[in-house]
Amino acid sequence: MKQKPDLIEILRRSREGEYCSAHEWDVKRVPKAVKKMLKKYDLQNKLDKENPVNMDMELADKFYQAGFDLALELGMLNEARDRIVKIDEEELISTLHLAPAEVELGFGHDKRIMKSRTPSDPYPMLFGSSLGITMSEEAWPYITEGIARQPQVDILESGSLCSINGLEALPNDPSETLLCYEQGRKHVALRRQAGREGMPGIGNISAVTEFGQFCYGTRGNFYTTDLSLILYPSEMKINNQTMHKVVHTLAMGGMVFAGSPGMIGGMPGPPEGAVISSIAAALLQYAILFSTVGGGELYDIRYLSNVNREGLWALSVTHQALSRNTHLCTHGIANQVSGPGTKELLYETLVGVSVIAASGASFSTGPRSAGGKFNDYLSPLDCRWCAEVAHAASGMDLKDVNALVKEFLPEFEDNIKTPNIGKPVQEVWDLKNFKPLPEAEAVYNEVRSRAKAFGLPLDAI
Amino acid sequence: MSDLINKLYEAVIEGEEDDALEIAKASIEAGLEPLKVIRGGIQAAMDLMGDQFENGEAFLPELMLAGDAATLAMEVLLAKIKEDGGEGADSGTVVIGVMAGDHHDIGKNLVRAILSANGFKVIDLGIDVGVRDFIETAKRENAKIIACSTLITTSLPYQKELIETLDAMKIREKYQVILGGGPVTPQWTNMIKADGYSNTASECVELCKQLVSRDLEGGAADPIIIGALNA
C-alpha cells in the first residue's frame, strides 16, 4: 500500500507532472471534471433554498464521495510551471489517515485543543479573529489587543497592515519582509499585554508573498504553537508563494493552516459544484500543502459573500460531508458584508457562524466585516459575538439551526448586494479602554437577546 | 434572422471558438452585413450569458469561453468592416492584469470575460504582473486601455508606479489607465491621475466605452468614475 508522498516527491511532481495551462485548467479541466462528478453521483440541483441548512446526511455523504473522486481526478495545478500535481487513491487514503484528529494550539492556560468534530457535536468549534481587514498603524495594536482581551475568542489572527513607520510596504519587496517581522513580534507582545501570553495565534495575515511568512517560527515571533496561514488560489492551484510558505513552516517545525474557497458561480459552477470542489481542495491540501488543519471554505462570487441561501447551504453540506467522513480539523468562514455597529452584521454572523459550527467544522475565523473592504472597519465586539455564536451553536440540532437561519435571514437578505457598511472602529469601540461605545453595545445587546430568546444557548458555555 | 446569425449565436453561447470563427467567416462570404452579424450573433448571445450569470444559470467558465469565442468571431467581422471603409465598431484592445504580488484573479477574470463579450480585444497577462510587463504588452499590442486589478492594498502603489513610469517614458497620453478591485477608490484613482474606475465588471464595459469615445489623451482629463461604494 502506498503512503502519503513526502515533500521532495510533491516538489518533484509540481515540476514534472502533466502539463496544463492555467487557462485550460480554469475554463476546461475543472468545470468538466466537476460536471462529470455531479452527474456520476446524481448531485445536480440538490440546493434547497427553502431550507438553507441541509438535513439529509446521506446526501452529505454522497457529496463527500464525489469530492474524493474529484480530488483524484484533478489533483492541483502548479501555476508556476503549468504542471499538475496528482495524488492517487492509496496516497490520499494514507494522507487522510495520518492527518491529526486533535491539535494542541498555544500553551499554558490559554491553550486550546482543536478537535475533529461531527455535526451537532457538543465539543465547541473554536473561533479565531479577525480576517485580513486592513488597519492603520495607529489603530492596529489597540484593535489587536482588544480582540485578545475577549475571553471568548480562542485564537488571535488580527488585521492586515500596509505600512511600517509610515513607509508603504510593497509585496515581494524587503518592506514586506520587515513589516511582517515587526507585526509578528508585536503580535506576540500584545497577547502578553492582554494577559493571554499562551493564546494561540495565526500568522502572518499581512504576508502577501512568502517573504512576509519567513517570520513564522523565528525567535520572538509567531510561535510554532501558532498556525502558519497558507492560502492557495481557487480552484485547487498552488504556486511558488504558497510552496515557499509550506517549506518554511515545515522547516520551522510549525503547523500549516491551509485553505482556499470553492467559488460558487466561479469555475466549479453552481453551489453543488462548489461544494465538491471545496471538499476536493480540502482533502488534497493535506497531501500537497502538508496541512495540519483547515479546508472547507466557500464563497459566492455573485454576492461577494456566503451568507446568502446558496452560500449557507453549501457551507452546511461541505462541513457535514467532511466531518462525517474524515477526522480532519476543518475550517469555515462566514463572509459577512455589513459593517461595524450595524445589526445586519450581527445577524449575518449569527446565521453564518451557527451553520458552520453545527455542521461540524473544527474552527472558524472572522468576521469579514464590511466585506473586508475598508480600512479600520473591524470592532473587537463583533469578534466576541462571532466566538459566542460559534461556541453556543456547536451542539445545536441541524433542524434547529435551519429554523434559526429562516428566522434571521430576512434581517439582512435583501441587502447583501447593497450592504450597510457601518462605521470605522473609532466610532463603535473605545480603543484605549477596550470597550464598546454605548450605541454599538445597545445594538449588540438587542441582537443577542433576540438570539437567546430564539433558543441559542448563549449562557450555557 | 439569418441562419448563420443564429448559428453564431449558438456557437458563442456554447463557447465553441472554432465554430464561431468559421461561422463568422461564412457570414462574410454569404455577404451578410458584419454589424448585423455582431449585433444578432455576438452581442445578443453575450447579453443572454450576462443575464444567465446574474441568475445563477451560467457561471464564470461559460462566460469566459463565450467571451473567447466572441473575440475570435469579432476579429474577422471587424476586419471586414474596416476593409469596407467603415468604422465605429472597433472597441479597441485592452491589456488586463493583476498587480505584482497579488494572486486574486476571480474579479479580473470576470472583467476580462465581460469586456471581450462586448467587443474589446482583451490581452490577459494573468496574476502577479509587473509594471514593465503591462507597458511592454500595451506597446506591442497597440492597446488603448491598460486595466489594472488588485485586491491587496499593498499592491496599490504598483498602480501609481505604472502611471509614473508611463509619464517618465513620455507615453502616458497613449493609454487610458483604468483601475478596479477591492481597495481601489475614486479618491485613489484621482490621486494617481488614472483615467477611470468602476466598481463592477459590468460597469467596466460602460467605462471603457466612454473612455474610447471621449477620444482624449491618457491623463488629459479627470477620470471617469462609475458605481463607487463609499466608506
Ligand code: B12
Ligand atoms: C477569494 C479570496 C482569496 C483567495 C484568492 C483566490 C483567487 N483565485 O482569486 C485566496 C485564498 C488565494 C486569497 C489569498 C490571500 N488573501 Co484574499 N481574499 C479573497 C476574498 C474572500 C474574495 C475575493 C474575490 O475573489 N472576490 C470575488 C470577485 C468577483 O470580486 P473582486 O475581485 O472584488 O472583483 C470585482 C470588482 O472589484 C471589479 N474588478 C476587479 N478587478 C477589476 C479591474 C478593473 C480594471 C475594474 C474596472 C474592475 C475590477 O469587478 C469584479 C466583479 O464585479 C477577499 C475578500 C473581499 N472582500 O474581496 C479576500 C481579500 C482580498 N484577501 C485578503 C488577504 C489579506 C489575502 C492574503 C494576503 C492572506 C494571506 N496572508 O495569505 C492572501 C494573498 C495571496 C496573494 N498573493 O494574492 C484581504 C486583502 C486586504 C487588503 N485590502 O489588502 C481581503 C480583502 C480579505 C479581508 N480583508 O478579509 N484570498
